[in-house]
Amino acid sequence: MSPASTGFQVPTVTVSSSLPKRKVDDAVLIVAVVSGTDEDSRATVVSNPFLDAEGVGEIEVALEALGAKGGSEQVTRVVAPSLPVASVLAVGLGKNRDAWPADAIRRAAGVAARSLNGTETVITTLSDIDVSAAIEGLILGAYRFSDFRSEKTAPKDNGLRSITALTADTKSKTKDAAARATDIAAAVATARDFVNTPPSHLFPAEFAKRAEALGKAAGLEVEVVDDKALAKDGYGGIVGVGKGSSRPPRLVRLSHRGGKGRKPKKVALVGKGITFDTGGISIKPAANMHHMTSDMGGAAAVIATVVLAARQKLPIDVVATVPMAENMPSATAQRPGDVLTQYGGITVEVLNTDAEGRLILADAIVRACEDDPDYLIETSTLTGAQTVALGARTPGVMGSDEFRDRVAERSQEVGENAWPMPLPEELKDDLKSTVADLANVSGSRYAGMLVAGTYLREFVADGVQWAHIDVAAPAYNTGGPWGYTGKGGTGVPTRTMFAVLEDIAVNG
Template identity: 35%
Template sequence: MDYLLANTPLESLSTECLIVAVFNDIKLSPAAQNLDSLSNGVITDILQRGDIKGKVADTLLINYLPHAAFKRALLVGFGDADKLSAKTYREALNAAAKALKSSHISEAVCCLAEINLAGLNATWNARQIVESFDAALYQFNHCKSKPADKFSLTSLSLHDQSDSDAIQTGINQGIAIAQGVALAKRVSDLPGNICTPTYLADQALEIAAQHANLSAEILEEAEMQKLGMGSFLSVSRGSRQPAKLITLEYKGADADIQPIVFVGKGLTFDAGGISLKPSAGMDEMKYDMCGSAAVLGALQAAAQLQLPLNIVGIIPSSENMPDGDANKPGDIVTSMAGLTIEILNTDAEGRLILCDALTYAKKFNPDVVIDMATLTGACLVALGRVPSGLLGNDETLCNDLFNASETALDSIWRLPLWDEYQDQLKSNFADIANIGGRDAGTITAACFLSRFTKDYQWAHLDIAGTAWKSGDAKGATGRPVPLLVQYLLNRAATA
């Protein structure tokens, strides 16, 4: 899909379809007013007939426009102009993308960046347009003998004459984010027999090869053993697939600038180990590596945008399978940090690989560390599929992430990380247990990780409810790539 800037006068454009906004009470956006004039009042006539009300996400495709140079027009409803929010704007964009997705239109001009939103600008508008259309056109065809027919739409031009530079910046950001999301979706949607730890490592090497200031390093199990990563390696023992510790390093600032470190859980399949998961829905455990996919997508986007930051992505990757050599409930392992861990449930393995990765992160002298993981079903129960869970040990970092989530429309909600919860992780036989019982499962999981993050500013994103969808719409969402890239854009703006 090509995204272009169109800054010539509307009356000079020729396109298969012009996309314009309409509002409640027969109100038209500036571009819709222009189109109405060029078509001798056709748009007003249609609104007066009630064929489209102007409600949020209403769409109407007009297939014939007399007296205009446009073959078609797509009217998109945005509700009350004075009550429009960022979320309703995105909802309307999604509806527009869906309408064109099902059409035979190959190229269109979009005039929706001109809409005014309080506290936001044309760059944000343009970025949202690109993200929305790219998400709507995503297809997973990698494992189909007969791929689905490609969508007709291959080119979308964003029209604006007032601030072309801002629109072009938004297009560039939108493309980088959309491609990062698409990468995260594709890798996550692949089955576990294809997307193995080795496959993830190869993806990191491939991404690094495409960008001069991006490098990758892969640690094998023997090297991890020398580093004392007994917790991480205990998880991989039950699998025939060797574990990998993947590091992507982006250098966009001076070498003495401390890096932002992302850590992503990379369980390419999680059967639960000896504490075997129920069979129903176990196929979705290929998505237990969505945190690692988000790290890949965010690092790729940062490199495309050439952000003036230093960023490190760390991906501990393994499978969690039942086997004669697998972890057993009651086993005690020693982490890289030297803490001993009693494994009361082998299905709480994500924290076992993350804790060693979080200890490894210290070698980079990080400014901040943000980990993301499909860590607990308890987060889905508590928050549903709308926000990801946020916990952390630093107010500024957590606030910065929350602000980025509001801008990116990639919602998060903060949960407490109080000392009282730490008592649930007590063990009679080791320094710490790997589960804390039924109560506050998301919080106690973060409490476990917090034992390994005392030396730096740290935040944890539990994406168990947001990284993929189930049911008829089953598939990866690519979250939290938009949140991570927005956080990086905000940091870059103050660098």
């Protein structure tokens, strides 16, 4: 049931302090340019130590001839015979400034990589501005998923295979930063591969199998709980959602034991793994239902993040608890009005079977809290209300006030731009049931994202700092490519969660 290839192949990355001594016939050199002034509108090359006056002059004359203005993320390809490369790609950073935000570099690099489809070797001077951002942007911009293409439509080229990052500082810290950036981009690519794999080939058992393989390769402790054990142990939410499908649910646990000392910091990660969501008996409209291949985006990001934590040897304990199910309508599916018992004992009236994510997440959150973590981060493609409130690119973060704000701040620093949202106490009243402890949806059409967060809060253990990241739209780009983000799976919020883990590792 698996495709022949193994998803996106991450390019090799090297760091160098100078251009090649001899001409590299298949290489493209990427340089940054800025837009001109009102008096002189010509694009100019951003100063860097790798180009002499002749090389800069050749590039700027060619850009002027083509009318390039150096606008933000504008790309122009030219030839500069004095340079040891086949061609030069100038990517615009907009107006000149003393320093550029990391995500501006990341997005410029992504645009450059996307415009170079078919180029196997690039040399970038963007890295002298920000080596990590340049490498992340190039790799993620070059990302493509073609596992299910036949020879008729498969790319004829090999794609980007080699990146040389030119930087004036090639000391060990810079090389470590380049390696870290490569690992981060690889983790995001892993999450994208999972999301982009169609549900015909990524059902719960297969998802669990692939997660187990990744975890073992990274040295993680792995536990896979099958449907019989889930039923026996009382995981009513996961079992209830999964029983409408012929492909039964799973729960996967991946543990990185990096903490040292008597009481190492412990972080629990939980991600929604609905491998396809029809809505169940409360079935969704047919239009755009195929986008629900992305409903396991939270699980994909969590798996990628815990593997990344192991690769980077973070000195904390990180345990991912990942529920996986397929939400289908059938003779065995749960019905609106059914009552189930979540893991831990809380009973829930299922008023809408399309609010299934919170049911499997509640089970996983309770299980994760049994490990007594200091922090818990849960992420999910949970509510259409996230898109209504914040749009297609901005995740919403809810949870413990202080930790929520910390997660949002880290997210904004890495360019995933999550925004903190409240959980008003009065919303709990909207989840009252006449027959059970809770209902899984409110009777109101308002504040759907916050109501879902309020539901999840009921299952977080006292004393655990927690955050819920709703990535309903940000996890899957249904529009055109932009920056380092192509169509399909985005890998959000992998970089956010890893940034928080690094922050905890340093600051507790």
